[in-house]
Amino acid sequence: MKKPSGEKDSDEYRQRRERNNLAVKKSRMRSKQKAVDTQQRVNELKEENERLEAKIKLLSKELSVLKDLFLEHAHNLADNVQPPAGTEGSSPAPNNTSTNGQ
Amino acid sequence: MKKPSGEKDSDEYRQRRERNNLAVKKSRMRSKQKAVDTQQRVNELKEENERLEAKIKLLSKELSVLKDLFLEHAHNLADNVQPPAGTEGSSPAPNNTSTNGQ
DNA sequence: AGTCATTGCGCAATGG
DNA sequence: CCCATTGCGCAATGAC
Structure with a gap:
């Protein structure tokens, strides 16, 4: 089962192996680097997200x-700009506190 | 040079190798899955980002x-509710009704 | 001392 | 033909 000297054993074979090993290493380095980059991208996006949410807030x-302010103004108009000559309304300050609860 | 029976060659050795190979496979599967997840996280965050930016817009x-609207209103006030004492005014009757086409 | 997990490395098959 | 990528096994090392 062992080719005595080998049609293809120790000549250019070794050379090719060597080359391939290099290629493999390179490829894996890249792959790993990409993973790191992706993880970092996640972090960046997270930060960006927080910024945006703050801005929205x-x-x-x-x-x-x-x-x-608009509402208040509208109320003022409805309550004040009505000085009917003859009716004592007397509503000095229409209490208005409607806060939007989001 | 070959230990005929091998103090440690084909007994529990094989067993351990087997187990380790399994563990290796498992570990690599996980690692790969994690990469996929991270990538997906990036996509989700990107989408979220776009949503947020749209909202901001x-x-x-x-x-x-x-x-x-406020500015317009302010201008109206400045122009109408200011009958300067001494200067012949312009519009005695406050022109109401800004934009109403019905 | 024993087990699984993680990692660097080389081999071979396969894809461009 | 050459390089790149990928699954697989081995061995060392880590972590418990």
Whole structure:
């Protein structure tokens, strides 16, 4: 079963093995590096995500403030701009506290 | 040079090899699966990111609309509710009704 | 001392 | 034909 000297045993064979071994090492290095990169990508994306969520929170807050201002104004219009000559309403300050709970 | 019976060649040795090979396979499967999971995590995070950015865009738009409304209102106030004492005014009757096409 | 887990390495098959 | 990628086994080492 053992080819005595080998049609293909110890000549260019060895050479090819060597080369392949190198290729294998290289390939595996790359593969590993890629895994590392991917993991890092995850971290970056996570951070980005947090940034975005913070921004959303901020914008939402701003929005709700502005909306509240609008509502307040509308109420003022409805309550104040009605000075009917003859009716003593006397509603000095319409208590208005409607906060949006998100 | 060949230990005929081998102090440790074909007995529990084979058994141990077998076991180890199994363990190796298992470990590598896991490792590979983890890589896949990580990659998927990246995709999920990317999607999430896009969603968040869309939301930010929307909120920003809303905000700018509201802000514009405020500015407009402020201008109206400055122009109408300021009858400067001494200068012949312009519009005695506050022109109401901004945009109503019905 | 014993077991499984993880890792670097080489071989061979296979895919470009 | 050459390199790249992948499954597999071996052996050393790690961790418990």
